[in-house]
Amino acid sequence: MSMINVTNLTFAHDGSYDYIFENVSFQIDTDWKLGFTGRNGRGKTTFMNLLLGKYEYDGNISASVSFEYFPFHVEHPEYLTTDVVEEIYPDYKQWELMRELTLLQVSDDVLYRPFNTLSNGEQTKILLAALFLKENSFLLIDEPTNHLDMNARKLVSQYLNSKSGFILVSHDRTFLDDCVDHILSINKTNIEIQKGNFSDWWENKERQDNYELAENDKLRKDIKRLSDAAKRTNNWSHEVEKTKNGTRNSGSKVDKGYVGHKAAKMMKRSKSMEQRQQSAIDDKSKLLKNIESSDSLKISQLAYHKPQLVELEHVTIYYGEKEACSDISFTIEQGERIALSGKNGSGKSSLIKLICGEDLTYTGTFRKGSQLKISYVSQDTSHLQGNLTDYARDHGIDESLFKAILRKLDFSRIQFEKDISAFSGGQKKKVLIAKSLCEKAHLHIWDEPLNFIDVISRMQIEELLLEHSPTILFVEHDRAFCENIATKIVEL
Known part of the structure; x- marks a missing residue:
């Protein structure tokens, strides 16, 4: 077991004023099976490229392992598949490759066919097998399911579940549930890591979102109530202050000391309400930052004249x-x-x-x-x-x-x-x-x-x-x- 430490990571693409990451810090255990999730464009592939050293960045990423990225670029797809594997990993042992292909239910005859004649699913499995031949590497697996049918996805998820030491980007919930034990999520305002599979993470997120929405509603009502009460108290103190220079209905003079004390007390109460109101506003500002937009969409389909x-x-x-x-x-x-x-x-x-x-x-x-x-x-x-x-x-x-x-x-x-x-x-x-x-x-x-x-x-x-x-x-x-x-x- 070793750790990948990310400290104060800050990065924006050249010419962009928007940071993709800003002062982000977290740790990854290299034994984890880590699912990587987040909205399109949030920076999942960018983060993996940062781990691979492809971009300059501020902050620090330290690791005692090397990183390997999937899918590999195949330089010569017309070559026999066995030669393609050798280009990726020249020192591989034949029996180790056969072991991986057996786990992925790929027959060994595909090794002696040109790589570009294989189906997309076969190509994906061959490249995954080559990936897991590499030792002392933390594997960065970027959307392996896009060319896999449902049965192949189930098989590959079982294969990955038998492994460890990888980050997996996938948008297939069932696939993630079947093969990861931690989730790394890029949210609107932060990055967080949670133990468990995707369903565990989503349940926690929904619970947190619902809590924040309820708390937001409560604070919004508190702010309005305190604001209205502060205005009333403020108005009362000003009205009482005015009576200092007036007279009572009986014609006797007003006790200015008593009135001044009462006005000051009301003013103090008003200030206290304003402070409580500001505190509620501050608390409210900490909520809802990571709640994803999920507004309903509209669709109007034409009705056909026959069923x-x-x-x-x-x-x-x-x-x-x-x-x-x-x-x-x-x-x-x-x-x-x-x-x-x-x-x-x-x-x-x-x-x-x-x-x-x-x-x-x-x-x-x-x-x-x-x-x-x-x-x-x-x-x-x-x-x-x-x-x-x-x-x-x-x-x-x-x-x-x-x-x-x-x-x-x-x-x-x-x-x-x-x-x-x-x-x-x-x-x-x-x-x-x-x-x-x-x-x-x-x-x-x-x-x-x-x-x-x-x-x-x-x-x-x-x-x-x-x-x-x-x-x-x-x-x-x-x-x-x-x-x-x-x-x-x-x-x-």
């Missing part, structure tokens, strides 16, 4: 001679939230393309409602560029609503001035989802919409879909999201 939107009967889709999927039968009814489930390569994306109107070769019966309007969110974000104003205009959506949704998904005002191509992967996905929510459609089709999107935004999108119940067909490997959202699962 059934899409029907497939014994549909098989072909690419040339090869079957993409076979003998698929299901319907999409208004109000249903359907999860398309299955291993990578089982034909989910092909089915989506068919429903969206692509000219694919198929057999069987496929019916789609006439003039059915579909809003589609693709996996790919590489085409996104330009500013958000032009993007909204080019796609015929309401700019103010589009930006309001992005604000609620934690976009800062400064993001609105940037080119979309400079956004993080999660921010680009949010652009596509916000566009889809602004479009007038009968059916929403989302293909792996949550890749790179932070946990809190995922929960927010869940709440939206549950509240407004749009008709939606989606592919998503986040198990918690599917369990919470889907009214029907179509297994391929």
